[in-house]
Amino acid sequence: MVLLQIAEPGQSDAPHERRLAVGIDLGTTNSLVAAVRSGLAVVLNDELGRPLLPSVVRYGADGECTVGYEALAQQASDPRNTVASAKRFMGRGLQDIAHRESLPYQFEDAPGMVRLRTVAGSKSPVEVSADVLRALRERAELALGGELVGAVITVPAYFDDAQRQATKDAARLAGLNVLRLLNEPTAAAIAYGLDNGAEGVFAVYDLGGGTFDISILRLSRGVFEVLSTGGDSALGGDDFDQRIYCWILEAARLKPLSPEDSRLLLNRAREAKEYLTFHGTAPITARLASGEVVDLTLTTETFTDITRTLITKTMQPVKKALRDAGLGIGDVKGVIMVGGATRMPQVQRAVGEYFKQEPLNNLDPDKVVAIGAAKQANLLAGNRTGDDWLLLDVIPLSLGLEMMGGLVEKIVPRNSTIPVARAQDFTTFRDGQTALAVHVVQGEREIVSDCRSLARFELRGIPPMVAGAARIRVTFQVDADGLLSVSAREQTSGVEASVVVKPSYGLSDDEIAGMLKDSLEHTRDDAFRRALKESQVEAQRLIEAVQSALKNDGELLDASERARVDAAIVALQTAALGENRRQITLAMDEVDAQTRDFAARRMDKGIRRALAGRSIDDFAELGEKEEFDELEQINETAKENQA
Amino acid sequence: MAVTLTEKAATHVLNYMSKRGRGIGLRLGVRTSGCSGMAYKLEFADELGSDDIQFESHGVRVLVDAKSLPYLDGTELDFAREGLNEGFKFNNPNVKDACGCGESFNV
Numbered sequence: 001m002v003l004l005q006i007a008e009p010g011q012s013d014a015p016h017e018r019r020l021a022v023g024i025d026l027g028t029t030n031s032l033v034a035a036v037r038s039g040l041a042v043v044l045n046d047e048l049g050r051p052l053l054p055s056v057v058r059y060g061a062d063g064e065c066t067v068g069y070e071a072l073a074q075q076a077s078d079p080r081n082t083v084a085s086a087k088r089f090m091g092r093g094l095q096d097i098a099h100r101e102s103l104p105y106q107f108e109d110a111p112g113m114v115r116l117r118t119v120a121g122s123k124s125p126v127e128v129s130a131d132v133l134r135a136l137r138e139r140a141e142l143a144l145g146g147e148l149v150g151a152v153i154t155v156p157a158y159f160d161d162a163q164r165q166a167t168k169d170a171a172r173l174a175g176l177n178v179l180r181l182l183n184e185p186t187a188a189a190i191a192y193g194l195d196n197g198a199e200g201v202f203a204v205y206d207l208g209g210g211t212f213d214i215s216i217l218r219l220s221r222g223v224f225e226v227l228s229t230g231g232d233s234a235l236g237g238d239d240f241d242q243r244i245y246c247w248i249l250e251a252a253r254l255k256p257l258s259p260e261d262s263r264l265l266l267n268r269a270r271e272a273k274e275y276l277t278f279h280g281t282a283p284i285t286a287r288l289a290s291g292e293v294v295d296l297t298l299t300t301e302t303f304t305d306i307t308r309t310l311i312t313k314t315m316q317p318v319k320k321a322l323r324d325a326g327l328g329i330g331d332v333k334g335v336i337m338v339g340g341a342t343r344m345p346q347v348q349r350a351v352g353e354y355f356k357q358e359p360l361n362n363l364d365p366d367k368v369v370a371i372g373a374a375k376q377a378n379l380l381a382g383n384r385t386g387d388d389w390l391l392l393d394v395i396p397l398s399l400g401l402e403m404m405g406g407l408v409e410k411i412v413p414r415n416s417t418i419p420v421a422r423a424q425d426f427t428t429f430r431d432g433q434t435a436l437a438v439h440v441v442q443g444e445r446e447i448v449s450d451c452r453s454l455a456r457f458e459l460r461g462i463p464p465m466v467a468g469a470a471r472i473r474v475t476f477q478v479d480a481d482g483l484l485s486v487s488a489r490e491q492t493s494g495v496e497a498s499v500v501v502k503p504s505y506g507l508s509d510d511e512i513a514g515m516l517k518d519s520l521e522h523t524r525d526d527a528f529r530r531a532l533k534e535s536q537v538e539a540q541r542l543i544e545a546v547q548s549a550l551k552n553d554g555e556l557l558d559a560s561e562r563a564r565v566d567a568a569i570v571a572l573q574t575a576a577l578g579e580n581r582r583q584i585t586l587a588m589d590e591v592d593a594q595t596r597d598f599a600a601r602r603m604d605k606g607i608r609r610a611l612a613g614r615s616i617d618d619f620a621e622l623g624e625k626e627e628f629d630e631l632e633q634i635n636e637t638a639k640e641n642q643a
Numbered sequence: 644m645a646v647t648l649t650e651k652a653a654t655h656v657l658n659y660m661s662k663r664g665r666g667i668g669l670r671l672g673v674r675t676s677g678c679s680g681m682a683y684k685l686e687f688a689d690e691l692g693s694d695d696i697q698f699e700s701h702g703v704r705v706l707v708d709a710k711s712l713p714y715l716d717g718t719e720l721d722f723a724r725e726g727l728n729e730g731f732k733f734n735n736p737n738v739k740d741a742c743g744c745g746e747s748f749n750v
Contacts, residue, residue, distance in 0.1 A: 003723055003730025004685045006659055006669065012684040037730070038659045039687065047727065143727035 006038040020144045021381035023373025024153045028087045029209030031055045033136040034374035041374040043367045044143040057131045058082040059120035067135040079104035081118045086128035089114055091162035126170045133174035150177035152377035154369050157183040157215050158229045179380040180480050185215035186224045187372030188338045200333035208339040210236040214318050216325040223417050227325035230317035237341030243306045244269035252294045261288045272298050277343045304346045311350045335359040340366045402439035402448045405537040411476045423475040432464040440486050446526035459488040461495040535584045539576040556601045568594040644716045646698050652722040653701030668704030672711040683733055
């Protein structure tokens, strides 16, 4: 018997045609799945009514795997085969993983992404995440009574291409159709309904079990722009438990404990922390293996005191994120609290005091990301709600191409809304050029070597033509998940080449932050270097054009004229090797002056030839060639079109 | 002629309606489709139709259009939980046979 949900007016589904979609918060510590039911986004609980699924997978020797609380319970006894926090390893190489010596896993270096050796064989973080996602999919299909058409999965805003691709791969492996990857802070904003009409800057303060993230979002006309992100990947609610644990050891004057006793007291510490959210004091009692009894009372004041430094630690990234976004506290219109640890009153108070406003906290901070994702999934699956809204995300770093002279031509600027497709026309640099190397880079700097290389490919088989005659259209396409594909096509011959960008190693959030900071600091420096490079390329082009003309029509000059032209070229060649842009410009002016008569004579010759009964085609070709000399060698007759 | 809600169903409907923030009641109906001839309609109602018949049950305003009513007369809408799944269930005395899943039926 199917159980029905209430639909919007006129939107009842035909039987057997309901489009079930879920939102998944794939977290470092815990994961959740949510769906819209009878117009309301709710988190789907497990059989025991628990909303969270610990993101822990244990692999057994028989090939069996257990996920969630069951796996978590075995973590202490079988640490090597019980994988927690796989999210930290997604899309990461061995050298990217911090503190790997303190982790109980046996890492294997593998091309593209690290792997973990378990008793059930070598597992990639993608497979581990897939096992977590599969458990959530099964839960959702039981709860919703049917197969899912798809899921929206959330990822941290700072996740790069490799990490996003790894997340998508994990979903596919779990049998989930990914409707879209959504940034976690954006999902939180959606859960609070900020997508409906709200405009302005919002801060998302996300203190989870083991990680802290701050994101500054700007919302305008339905577009979410991530202005900046920051955080601490080793700071979370667990650290607060640890502080209480240390306080217990000190207050009860305990000697070093056995692992079992430590675990027991850590659990008591966590319970006390949760109890203090609603009470002024928390009793802590435990009987240790030695028979010793711990009986203490922790007050809110003491708890606040012993955790003050932890809260202060979260405020540093907050300040930095605001500074990176170029904003002050007064610009922030609302603060959203995400993550179970934000329930602690002292965290609420500290955030409220810093931003000088009450944070938004009326939704369950553990569920807010999953709920936002569910709302988005419901919409993408084609289930319309009363008030339609369109959500647009943006790309975090600009995407571009390497040009002559190592310059970057940005094709898709940072903060462009996705999905997006942009095309730009390029041409060949030399006569008879038959191949073009396309080098795709990501970053804000003007010089290729300062940006991150994403991919290289070659377009071959361009028919030989004079420089500048080929029309090569390069198209950048970024899909709704932020993944890039690039194609190049020569328009007259139709030859084409393309690449889907799957960088083997991604950028860490620190790298992204670092690259953004660099670009801000080096803006003036870059502008200077860019101008210099441009002059150098321009000089090279002029030299080649004049030399080509001399080869064809050298007889139009007498010996002294020719000597002056040659001298001017040599002077320009020398200047172009230096870094003095003014000198290059002067030398180019000199070449220009020395060849002015020459150019006029060539023009006369061309006209005479045409008037002497040469075909009009020859004339046109000659004219075009002359004209081309006036053009920039890299032609940017950009045709932009937004998909 | 009447259509009613169980108290449990009414509680859930009122909760959904207050979260939705608008609407005048709950619309029940049937339409021809599905593998066994007819299918239920269960929707929020934002306005009253000209041929709507209204009922009141445990504080919920229930609207049924005149054409649907003969097929729904005597129906009690219940809210049920089956394992992890939960939702509304039509207990309809008019149904002769339903398809395996109960999503469509015959009278």
